[in-house]
Amino acid sequence: MKRIVFIFSLLSVICSAQEFVVMTYNIRCDTPQDGVNSWSEGNRKERALTLITEQQPAILGVQEALYNQVEDLETKLAEYQRIGVGRDDGNKKGEHMALFFRKDMFKLLDSGNFWLSQTPEIPSKGWDATCCNRICTWVKLQYAGREFFVFNTHFDHEGQQAQQQSAKLILQKIKEIAKKKPVILMGDFNMTPDNLSVQLIAKKLYDTRYVASEEIKNKGTFNAFRTNEPLKGHIDYIFTTPDIKTIHYQIIDKLIDKLYPSDHLPVVVTLKL
Template identity: 55%
Template sequence: MNVFKNTLTYFGLLFGVVAQAQSVSVMSYNIRYDNPHDKENAWTQGDRKEKVIQVIKEQNPDILGVQEALAHQVAYLEDHLSDYQFVGVGRDDGNSAGEYAAIFFNTNKFQLLDSGYFWLSETPEKPSKGWDATCCNRIATWVKLQMGKVSFYVFNTHFDHEGEIAQQESARLLQEKMLPLIKAKIPILLLGDLNITPDNKAIASIQTILKDTFKKEDNNHNATFNAFDLNNLPTKRIDYIFISKYLKSKNYRIIDKKINGLYPSDHFPITAQIKLR
């Protein structure tokens, strides 16, 4: 009888480990570039950079996509997130200049199989500003990760904030890159600050191939952009976690906490638990 019970316990634990191994926690977080004009919210003033690390460590995501991070901010994250490796380059030169859309992943859980990046433009293979983008180059980073027997892709990006054609075409370019993976039934996660609300046509375009993990909360503002404004409730949801349509998600959250009376960034990080299969 004891042997039977022990066997059941063993298989129960085994299946539990397998089930857990197929689930990943993800976070998308625009950490706000280091702008000295942000005064008390500047990266190097006060303790904002420590607050960002605190939020990340409290949520402990398996995969983290950050937007707007400059090279020294990426280095700071790397120094303080010891279990993680990152992939990404600066959008201005494909090396270290300009903002990164970096992907951090926990090396205790994943093996990096492949990685790359492309610009959101008519010439995605080289640093470039696309279509009617207003200020700067925009970039997307991707990784192919292995977890157990499951391999999957993660994309992280940051759309232009004004150019409507650039937003539409950026969504189309992502579709173009992802369609072969979708046809091969390889799981996809897309993280990013898309600078557009859910009613935008570019979101509808993305949703033809992926689904939004967002879950509305009745007692929440359900917005992700706070502009460091402590006096008014945020209204815009412009940060997203999309997944392949056949994947399942749970525990979607907008992490809207203040630390020492201030927001760690002008965006709230968002998190979700994704079941890979």
Template identity: 45%
Template sequence: MKIWIIAALIFSTTQIAKAQQITIGTFNIRYDNPRDTGNLWVNRAPVVSNLIRFHGFDVLGVQEAYKNQLDDMSAALPEYDRYGKGRDDGNDGGEHSAIYYKKSRFKLLKSGDFWLSETPEKPGKGWDATCCNRICSWVLLQDLKTKKQFYTFNVHYDHQGVIARRESSKLIIKQINKIAGNAPVLLTGDLNGGRDSECYQELATSKLLLDTYTKVQFPYANNASFNSFSTPRGQAVIDHIFMTNSFIVNKWGILTDTYYGKYPSDHFPVLAEVELK
């Protein structure tokens, strides 16, 4: 009888540990560009979805996704729900910084979006950005088993405006404090800046957010996170996962999956395994 009790306790402890663990990811999936000869979305779509399923992301922030791409992924991944508005008009227009989450595990409590500009409540370009509106989408999720809640913010910074990237980080900190308060927060995104950039440093030294990469002993960081559909060069990482100190990190890695010698996107996804303390 005692053996059964011990076994039950071990099983229960294991299940609780699993329930606390969250596999969080960030993945710039490359927009559906008809000029990407040899790397068209119609060919990459099933590979991207297979990658997401295989690596078991619980929550995943994607960037550069048009609505048709999100719809393709949702059709292939019915185990996930998603949230995120289009950056052009706050509806379906333009690229999305959408967030996918496993609907069997999490309940969506709140959600929203803001733009990276001086007027974050409405669509528009900010500071020295010349090309595009940039949007940050966020969700408040509740674990159905543990009832614990946490926020996830997902963003894609401007690729041209240095001031825009720096000011975007300041805005992100301000908005996280305003929206999430003292609640646990995960931030995923393509910052278009490495760890030596101003925009990264604004976040990493903010005393609010920690780079998950810096909190693991053996990060799986064998190359850069941007590949341009060709052999990646250097070690620069522009795709990041941040957290508040409510989390601990067990794993961090850049996933360099291929198919027939090709890459699913011009960015590699980044994965972190975290736990709520």
């Protein structure tokens, strides 16, 4: 009898060990003009780091992080390994779509980047995008004996062709890079769920928000730092392949010192391989 209890207990531990928390968070670039909401001058850095550490993600994907912000995160998140490059030179210049993962949980097997353009191997704008270079950073990890991939990106906010072609490119790259391994795709898509480009991805991957209630899954993720106004469109996502189970989904709308830590809300999910 004791042996049976032990076996069931062991199986329970193994099953729970395969669950982990994933967080996507557009932390808003460090811009002095943000005043009280500035990363450095307004001390928003501390608010964002408090929120992140409270959630204890095993994997964190950030968007809009300038290199000094990446360094701030690395200093505080010492138990994490960071992967990612600047979108403007493939090194440190420009915003990073950095991925952080717990070194004690995951083994890094491979990593890379590609740009959302017709020349994805070099820093570049794509199609009708006029604002910025856009990049996707990915890692191949091993956890509990299983290999899987994580992709983190930030879509263009204006060019409809760029959005659509970027969605197609990301799906193509996932197929090429991950092949048939499990995949997590996260980021700031700059598009609401009714957008055709989001729907292109939703046809191939599972939108984790669908495990949530109607109220939560339709909640906006952009706040523009306005604490007394309704949240705007849902534009931040975590998608997975069907072989990854979504256990829990939430959008964190917490204020710290009566302020938002970013102009976006983080999306946090519990997943199981």
